[in-house]
Amino acid sequence: MIVADDEPFTRRSLIQAFKWREEFGIEVIGEAADGQEAYELCMELQPDLLFTDIMMPLLSGLQVAEKLKAAGSKTRIIVISGAQDFTYAQNAIKVNAEGYILKPVKLQEIRELFRQVTARALEERESRLNAELLKRQLQENMPLIREKFLQNLISGLYQGEPEIREKIAYFAVPFGPEDLLTAAVLQLDDYRSAVAKFTEEHKQLLYFSVQNIIEECLGGERRGIHFVRGENEFILVLRRNGQQPASALQLCERLIAGIRQSLRLEASIGIGRECGTPEELEASYKDALAALVHKFYTGHASILHIKDIQPETGTLESTFFYKFHAGFMNELKAGHTDKVMELLEELFSRLEGPRLQIDYVQSICAEMIFTSARTLYEIDEDIEQLLESRKAIMDRLYSRSSIAGLKKYMQELFHQLSSYVAGKNSSKNNRAVHRIRTIVQENYARELSIARIAEEVYLTPNYISLIFKKETGETITDYITGIRIGKAKELLRTTDLKVKDIAERVGYENPHYFSTVFKKTSGQHPLQYRSDMQDSP
Structure with a gap:
């Protein structure tokens, strides 16, 4: 606030009348002895408030207010007047004065007025700051x-x-x-x-x-x-x-x-x-x-x-699909893999030609898979182990982003199915089982999984699990465990190696897990087995 009055005593009294900062949150930053000085200080310091006498040399308080208003100043004006003339009050209103106080000044009247003025000023300042903040946030988030x-x-x-x-x-x-x-x-x-x-x-x-x-x-x-x-x-x-x-x-x-x-x-x-x-x-x-x-x-x-893009709503000719489907099922049941692949090629040459609705093409493929599964189940109930769940098959079908990808999936699936049928009782399965046994016997000491074995014999994990169980009566996992435990028994009988070292040599990284598997398989802890072997004649 700036205080303006041409009488030094009055000016000083107004400045010292209150503890402005403590009571109102106001800091007095200047004082003026005439209207011109008051105007110049306001233009220089841009105070929130001007507390001014109405009658001063050079410029009156009202003239100062008028000039500040014309200059676009935001300073609020509070006028003190010794005149009772109502015209002064009217003029004060015209220049947007915040208050009009008559002399002799009453401190309580000043106190009440300043409380109202500062409350309004703070509210408007907060509103202005909020508006500026919102505008700034708007600009920052404009992209x-x-x-x-x-x-x-x-x-x-x-x-x-x-x-x-x-x-x-x-x-x-x-x-x-x-x-x-x-x-x-x-x-x-x-x-x-x-x-x-x-x-x-x-x-x-x-x-x-x-x-x-x-x-x-x-x-x-x-x-x-x-x-x-x-x-x-x-x-x-x-x-x-x-x-x-x-x-x-x-x-x-x-x-x-x-x-x-x-x-x-x-x-x-x-x-x-x-x-x-x-x-x-x-x-x-x-x-x-x-x-x-x-x-x-x-x-x-x-x-x-x-x-x-020309929208197509056609379908395959019903006579073609009926004959195709019957012939395809016959070849699949016979295990004629080459013929099955040839028929799939013929089907996709028709699906790729006229651009049919994509969901229609996918439904054709789904129908072939599920019909084949039902047909082959009548021949061999184990066929279910080769196929994923219905939901998984549908997910795979509908996740293919191109007809080439869909064709590849169908070829892989039906090659596996027809190969299984073809090799169900043939020596082919026997050779695969023999190869699996050889791989296990040569690699039991390393990390060994069904997926890795499947890669080495160029078959799927489901397929090798199925034929191994069918030919040997045990699972591949059980066979791996049997080989490892057998080698472990040999080392327990013929060496002084610690159980930890023996576990590592037969493919178990965790000796505790090895001991658990050994006891489950042999009925004894490894050390007990060694002790019994040493005591036996």
Whole structure:
């Protein structure tokens, strides 16, 4: 606060009348002996309050207030007057004075007025600071809010061109009234398997890198904008003036090449129809998603424009499928693996040709698997052990992102089924079992799993477990344990090695676990077994 009065005694009395800081939270930062000095101090120091006499040399208190108001000052004015004339009070109101006090001054009246004024000032200051904070937070978060607007725009959440144009202007989205707009969607191919081993930080760096490549290809926002809608959904809105040739295809080609070169990943892009207003972007975006689905047929690194996609609702000829299915089942039951593979090739040549609905193709494959399982179960109940659960099979079918991947899965599954049928009672199984035994006998001292053995004999874990149990009457795990415990008994009888060392030599890293397995198998602790062997004649 600045105190202004041309009488030094009165000015000093007003300054010393209260403990301004303690009682009101006010600091007196200056005093003036005339109106001109008061005005200049206020302009220099910008105080919150001016406590001024109304009658002063050079400028009156009201004139000071008028000049401060004209200069845009935020200083609040409290006027002291010895005149009873109501005109002064009216003029004080005109210059937005906070209070009008008549002389002789009453301290209680001053106290009450200043309490009211400081309360209002603090409330307005807090409100102003909150507003400034909100504006600052708004600016800091503007990129996120803008991206949310764009996500809502392509989702069709706004109705009417005026509302959309107003928001476009507010968020500085570079869409001109003459621009033609096209939505495109970029996805990384085989995304799940590509990032399966990534840390979250690595994933975020990947998204950032993809956006940088898009930004570079777009040339800032000269040719369009981009934003992210989902974990693997990078959206582009391309813009062109009606006089310019369309170049979406060339841009997409550069994008795919840039991602391949920089990230060693493949990406595909779906392109929607061109539209004349931002309101139509929702339809263009949905077109782009619909086009992108067809990379199931075209494979990785595809650029698919909706205008090139011809929707198909056809099915395979019923006569073909009936004959095919009957012949396929006969060959499968006979174990004719080569013929089964040949028939699968014929089926997929038809599925790949006319682009049928993807869910129809998947349902054809599911029907073949489950029909085959029921048919083979009638021959051999053990066939169930070769197949996963119904849910797992469906998950595998529907997780294949391309028809090539679906074909590969079907070939692997039916090769395994037909091979099992073919080798059910043949010497082939005997040779496989002999090879498994040899592997165990030669590698029992190392880490040994069914999966590792399966790799060495070029068969699946389920298949070798099935044929080994069928031929020997015991599981592979039990056979490995038997070999190891047998070798351990030999070492206990013929050496003085510690149990810990013997456990390591026969493939057990944990001696306690070895002792548990030994006792379960032999009925004795290893040391007891050694003692009994030494005592026996």
